[in-house]
Amino acid sequence: MENHIKLAEYLSQRQIELLERQRQIDKDFDESSQIRHFWQRKKIETSLYRSKDRKYQKWLLKNCPSQYDLDSQRKDIDELNYKPTISLIMPTFKTPIAYLKQTIDSVVSQTYPYWELCIADDCSNDAEIEKTLLSYEQSDNRIKVLFREVNGHISNASNSALTMAQGDFVGLLDHDDLLALNALYEVVVLLNKHPDADMIYSDEDKVEEDGSLSAPFFKTDWAPDSLLSRMYTSHFGVYRRSLVEKINGFRPGYEGAQDYDFVLRLTELTEKIFHIPKVLYHWRAHEGSTARSIASKSYATDAACRAIEDALDRRDEPGQVLPIAGGHHIVRYHIKEAGKVTIIIPTRDLGDTLNTCLSSIFDKTTYQNYEVLLIDNGSTEKRAIDVIDYWLSKYPKKLRCKQLNIPFNYSKINNYAVSHSHGDYLLFLNNDTEIITPDWIEAMVEQAQRPSIGAVGVKLLYPDNTIQHAGVMCLSGGVAGHSHKHFKRNDHGYFNQIQTINNYAAVTAACLMCRRTCFEDVNGFNEKIQVAFNDVDLCFKFLDAGYRNIYVPHVEIYHYESKSRGYEDNPQKRERFASEVHYMKDTWNRIISNDAYYNPNLSPCKEDYSLNI
Incomplete structure (x- = not known):
C-alpha cells in the first residue's frame, strides 16, 4: 500500500511538472505569436507597404520585408562572399523636388551598402534641383552628380551618368521612382549564387501619388519572344557594366524606348539572364507618366517599334512589326521558304x-x-x-x-x-x-x-x-492549366x-x-x-x-x-x-514545380493570374 501511495504521489508531482511545462510552452508560443504578429503589423505600418487593393494588401502583409528582416539583411552583409559595387544610373530633368528626394532616399536607405548613385542632370536649369543634388552629393560620398550644359534628352543624359560609373554592375533608376529597400541586397544574394549573371531583373509595382502601392507586375523568367512583343523586364534591371560598355550604352534617337532598345541589344550578347520574383521597384504613377498610360508618350511606341525592327535585322530574322493596343507589338516574320x-x-x-x-x-x-x-x-x-x-x-x-x-x-x-x-x-x-x-x-x-x-x-x-486556350501554364494544384480560360475574346489579360x-x-x-x-x-x-x-x-x-x-x-x-x-x-x-497525372509529376516535376513562364507569386491553382495569397 505504501508503495502505491508513493507511486501516486510521484505521478501527481510528475503531472504537475508536465502541466507547468505545458503552460510554459503555451506562454512561449503566445509570446512567439505576438512577436510574429508584431512584425506582421510592422510590415505594413511603413507607408511603402500600403495598398488600396485589398488583395494586394494581403499579399504585401504576407511577403514584404519587416523592419526585422531589413535589419537582419544589414547584419548579413559580412556573410556574403561576393560584394560587388552596383552603380545606379539616374538621369534627371526638372524632377519635382519631393519625388527627387524620395528617390534618392530610397537608395540611401538600401540594406546593401556597396553602391554608387550616378546622377546626370540634363540641363534642368533649376536652382532648387541643383541645390538638392549638391546637398546629397556632399552628404554621401557614394553619390556623384554631373550637370549637363546642354539638354540632350534621356539617352544622352543616361550615357553621361554612365561615364561616372565604376561598379561591376549597372542598375537603372528613373528620377521619380522608388527602389524597395531590399532591392540591391536581393540582387547581390542572387549574384552570390550566380556570379556569372550578366542581367538581372525583378518584379515591380506602381506607387500612386498618395504613396500607396498598386498594380503589381509578377513577371516570367527570361522569355526572349515575349520581349519582342512587350518590354516586360523593365524595372528593376541590373546589368554587367562590361556588357553595357560593349554595346555603347544608350542610343540617342530611341527616347521613350531607350531601355527597351538597350535590353534588346545587350541580351544578344548573353544568355546569363536571371529573374528575381520579388517586387523590388515601385514605378511612379502620376498624370502624364508612362506608368499611368503609354498613350501619354506615343513617341515611345514608335521608338519601340524601331528598336524591335533593328533587332530583327541584327538577328537576320526579317519581319514586320505591327503596333497593337497598350503600346505593344506583334512581330510578323517573313516566311523564308513556304514549306509543305x-x-x-x-x-x-x-x-x-x-x-x-x-x-x-x-x-x-x-x-x-x-x-x-x-x-x-x-x-x-x-x-x-x-x-x-x-x-x-x-x-x-x-x-x-x-x-x-x-x-x-x-x-x-x-x-x-x-x-x-x-x-x-x-x-x-x-x-x-x-x-x-x-x-x-x-x-x-x-x-x-x-x-x-x-x-x-x-x-x-x-x-x-x-x-x-491562350497558352498552357503549370499549376502545382494539378499538372497544367489553360492561361486566361473564360476571359473574353478581346480582353487584354494579365498585362x-x-x-x-x-x-x-x-x-x-x-x-x-x-x-x-x-x-x-x-x-x-x-x-x-x-x-x-x-x-x-x-x-x-x-x-x-x-x-x-x-x-x-x-x-x-x-x-x-x-x-x-x-x-x-x-x-x-x-x-x-x-x-497519367502521376507520370507527368514523376517525370517533369522540375518543370511543373518551377514553371519559368509563370510567376510563383501568382495562384498555383487558378488560371486567371490572381495573386497567390
Whole structure:
C-alpha cells in the first residue's frame, strides 16, 4: 500500500511538472505569436507597404520585408562572399523636388551598402534641383552628380551618368521612382549564387501619388519572344557594366524606348539572364507618366517599334512589326521558304463536327502548300463516312484519309499520322475546331520556321467568344492549366498577355504546329500517355531539348469543347487519368514545380493570374 501511495504521489508531482511545462510552452508560443504578429503589423505600418487593393494588401502583409528582416539583411552583409559595387544610373530633368528626394532616399536607405548613385542632370536649369543634388552629393560620398550644359534628352543624359560609373554592375533608376529597400541586397544574394549573371531583373509595382502601392507586375523568367512583343523586364534591371560598355550604352534617337532598345541589344550578347520574383521597384504613377498610360508618350511606341525592327535585322530574322493596343507589338516574320504543312486530324464519327472543321480549312486557308491527313479511328456513323467521302472527292490532291481502328490512344494515332505525312511542318488539329483567321498557317509557319522554336500554339475560343486556350501554364494544384480560360475574346489579360506573343511552358495540341525535324528530335508523342497531357509532355520535351514554345494571339480558332464536359466519367477513365497525372509529376516535376513562364507569386491553382495569397 505504501508503495502505491508513493507511486501516486510521484505521478501527481510528475503531472504537475508536465502541466507547468505545458503552460510554459503555451506562454512561449503566445509570446512567439505576438512577436510574429508584431512584425506582421510592422510590415505594413511603413507607408511603402500600403495598398488600396485589398488583395494586394494581403499579399504585401504576407511577403514584404519587416523592419526585422531589413535589419537582419544589414547584419548579413559580412556573410556574403561576393560584394560587388552596383552603380545606379539616374538621369534627371526638372524632377519635382519631393519625388527627387524620395528617390534618392530610397537608395540611401538600401540594406546593401556597396553602391554608387550616378546622377546626370540634363540641363534642368533649376536652382532648387541643383541645390538638392549638391546637398546629397556632399552628404554621401557614394553619390556623384554631373550637370549637363546642354539638354540632350534621356539617352544622352543616361550615357553621361554612365561615364561616372565604376561598379561591376549597372542598375537603372528613373528620377521619380522608388527602389524597395531590399532591392540591391536581393540582387547581390542572387549574384552570390550566380556570379556569372550578366542581367538581372525583378518584379515591380506602381506607387500612386498618395504613396500607396498598386498594380503589381509578377513577371516570367527570361522569355526572349515575349520581349519582342512587350518590354516586360523593365524595372528593376541590373546589368554587367562590361556588357553595357560593349554595346555603347544608350542610343540617342530611341527616347521613350531607350531601355527597351538597350535590353534588346545587350541580351544578344548573353544568355546569363536571371529573374528575381520579388517586387523590388515601385514605378511612379502620376498624370502624364508612362506608368499611368503609354498613350501619354506615343513617341515611345514608335521608338519601340524601331528598336524591335533593328533587332530583327541584327538577328537576320526579317519581319514586320505591327503596333497593337497598350503600346505593344506583334512581330510578323517573313516566311523564308513556304514549306509543305501537313494538317493532321484524328477523327471518329461526329460527321457534322468534322464537316465544320474541314469546310473552314478549305474555304478560308490562304496558305497554298498544305495537305490534310485524316486518321479515321474507327468511324461507324454514316454521316461521318459521307463527310469524309465528300471532301476526298472535292479535294483529292489536298486531302488523304488513313484508317487506324485501334483503342483510342491520341499519341499513337498522331505518331502513325506523322509516319504517313509529307510535310516539313506538322500541324496537329482537333476535329472539333473551326478556323477563324484566314492566314492562320502563315502566322504559325512564321514562328515554327525559327530554329529556336519548338511548338507554336494559338488562341482557342469557346463558341461564346470566351477563351479556351491562350497558352498552357503549370499549376502545382494539378499538372497544367489553360492561361486566361473564360476571359473574353478581346480582353487584354494579365498585362496584355492575351493579345501579345508570349513564351509558355506548353501549348495545346488542339492546334499545335512544329517542324518535322523538331518532332523527330524528341521522338514524337509518348505513346504511354494515351489521352491526357500528351501535348504537354511533347512541349516539355521540346523545352528539355533547348527549344522554346510560343503562343500567337493573332490566330483565332473556335474549339467546340463543352465547358462542362467531364472526360473522366467512369472508374476506368479516372484510374487512367490518375496514372497519367502521376507520370507527368514523376517525370517533369522540375518543370511543373518551377514553371519559368509563370510567376510563383501568382495562384498555383487558378488560371486567371490572381495573386497567390
